[in-house]
Amino acid sequence: MNGGAVGIGEAIVFWVSGTLAVIGALGMVISKKAVHSALFIALTMINLAILYVANAAPFLGMVQIIVYTGAVMMLFLFVLMVVGVDSSDSLIETIKGQRAAAFLLGVGFSILLIAGIGNGLMETSSTGLDAANAAQGGNVEGLAALMFGPYLIAFEVTAALLITAAMGAMILTHRERWMPKRTQRELSQERFASGAHPGQLPAPGVYARHNAVDTPALLPDGSASDMSIPEPLRVRDDIRDVDPAEIDEVRQLSADSSGEDDGR
Amino acid sequence: MNPANYVLLSAVLFSIGAIGVLVRRNAIIVFMSVELMLNAANLAFVAFARMNGNLDGQVVAFFVMVVAAAEVVVGLAIIVTIFRTRRSASIDEPNLLKY
Numbered sequence: 043m044n045g046g047a048v049g050i051g052e053a054i055v056f057w058v059s060g061t062l063a064v065i066g067a068l069g070m071v072i073s074k075k076a077v078h079s080a081l082f083i084a085l086t087m088i089n090l091a092i093l094y095v096a097n098a099a100p101f102l103g104m105v106q107i108i109v110y111t112g113a114v115m116m117l118f119l120f121v122l123m124v125v126g127v128d129s130s131d132s133l134i135e136t137i138k139g140q141r142a143a144a145f146l147l148g149v150g151f152s153i154l155l156i157a158g159i160g161n162g163l164m165e166t167s168s169t170g171l172d173a174a175n176a177a178q179g180g181n182v183e184g185l186a187a188l189m190f191g192p193y194l195i196a197f198e199v200t201a202a203l204l205i206t207a208a209m210g211a212m213i214l215t216h217r218e219r220w221m222p223k224r225t226q227r228e229l230s231q232e233r234f235a236s237g238a239h240p241g242q243l244p245a246p247g248v249y250a251r252h253n254a255v256d257t258p259a260l261l262p263d264g265s266a267s268d269m270s271i272p273e274p275l276r277v278r279d280d281i282r283d284v285d286p287a288e289i290d291e292v293r294q295l296s297a298d299s300s301g302e303d304d305g306r
Numbered sequence: 307m308n309p310a311n312y313v314l315l316s317a318v319l320f321s322i323g324a325i326g327v328l329v330r331r332n333a334i335i336v337f338m339s340v341e342l343m344l345n346a347a348n349l350a351f352v353a354f355a356r357m358n359g360n361l362d363g364q365v366v367a368f369f370v371m372v373v374a375a376a377e378v379v380v381g382l383a384i385i386v387t388i389f390r391t392r393r394s395a396s397i398d399e400p401n402l403l404k405y
Contacts, residue, residue: 053307060315067319067342071326076334076395083338086319090345097312099352099364102371106348109371114341114378121382122334125395144328152321159317163310169359181361188365200372207376214383217390 047168055096063089076122084115098171101182244270256282260289312353319346333385333395337378344374 048056066086070079087110095103171181178184189197234240244259244267258281259270266284268276275281319342326339348367355363389395 048307048309048311056307056311056315060311063315064318064322067322067326070335070338070342071322071330076332079335079338083342086342087345090349093312093315093349094352097309097349097352098356099367102348102352102364102367105368105371106345109375110341110345114375117378117382118334118338121386124386125334125389141329145325148321148325148328151324152318155317155321156314159310159313163313164308166308166310166357168309168357171356171359171361174359174361181364184361185364185368188361189368193365193369196369200369203373203376207379211379211383214380214387 047170052096055092059089059092059096062086063093077119080115080118080122084111087111087115098175099181101185239269246270246272254282256280258282258284260284309353309357313350316346316349316353319343319349331396331398333388333397336397337381337385341374341378344370 063086066082066084066089069082070086073079073082087106091103091106091111094100094106175181175184178187246255246257246259255272256275258266258268261267266281268281271281323339323341323343323346326342327336330336330339348370351363351367351370355361355367385395
């Protein structure tokens with residue numbers, strides 16, 4: 043597989059994965075919703091990873107899957123969640139005819155590139171990486187020898203870049219608190235000062251015959267408490283009437299039971 | 307099949323990414339298009355490494371990936387910050403530097 047020539051199996055992999063990658067890329071540009079775009083480009087990236095592996099770069103293929111589809115695309119999805127999924131494109135063109143011009147430019151550019159590369163590269167031969175990999179004993183070993191050899195400075199600078207990027211992200215998204223945090227005491231005082239009912243509302247249906255939510259709780263004097271009915275039912279006036287006879291019966295029952303309790 | 311087909315595929319993907327950057331107005335989709343262009347360049351690097359029998363191309367592709375990861379972190383942080391102040395992810399909105 044690492045040889046210079048492309049076998050029939052690799053050709054099949056190329057055409058299948060390449061087609062899927064192009065479909066993903068086109069879907070990313072065309073689809074209206076940003077979430078669909080993110081999923082399409084994830085498809086493209088997975089197929090690119092397959093192409094890397096087919097192209098004698100197994101290490102890069104794994105890194106592609108871990109870094110791109112694993113980390114970068116998930117970060118994109120997180121940010122989409124923060125920004126709002128339905129933040130679709132505005133259709134107003136700030137520069138007239140910009141879309142059509144951009145499309146023409148892109149198509150022309152791709153024709154130019156493909157024609158130029160096609161002309162220039164079709165005659166080339168391919169060496170293959172067998173010798174280069176064998177020199178160090180494998181693809182990963184070969185990459186490591188280069189990365190920690192001639193490219194060591196670049197590798198070290200990469201570390202500085204990553205740390206700076208992490209710092210930058212933290213500073214950019216950090217929000218300064220411009221009011222002191224309110225304590226629990228202040229919140230409580232505010233709640234009482236407003237004059238509204240400070241505690242929980244009474245639960246509905248707390249007397250013996252019914253426990254449906256449309257049954258009002260009874261106050262000590264036997265009248266029904268409107269506060270115990272949930273707001274939607276109260277608005278629709280869907281409150282069960284309390285039968286005075288039932289109240290008397292309940293009171294009788296409670297008196298009997300408390301008498302029994304006293305006797306015990 | 308010629309290994310140069312990989313380079314052609316990378317050219318196609320790069321062009322699609324470029325069209326995406328120019329046509330779309332949503333900052334996040336523009337950003338994804340930039341990622342696609344970086345990936346296309348990576349594919350070309352890998353293909354060239356194989357054609358030349360030289361691992362340097364793969365090392366460069368690896369560095370491109372690292373830089374792209376750092377770039378994504380900062381770029382998305384900027385998008386989130388702009389969204390917080392302007393309530394919009396459209397790239398036509400931020401015009402404060404205009405005046």
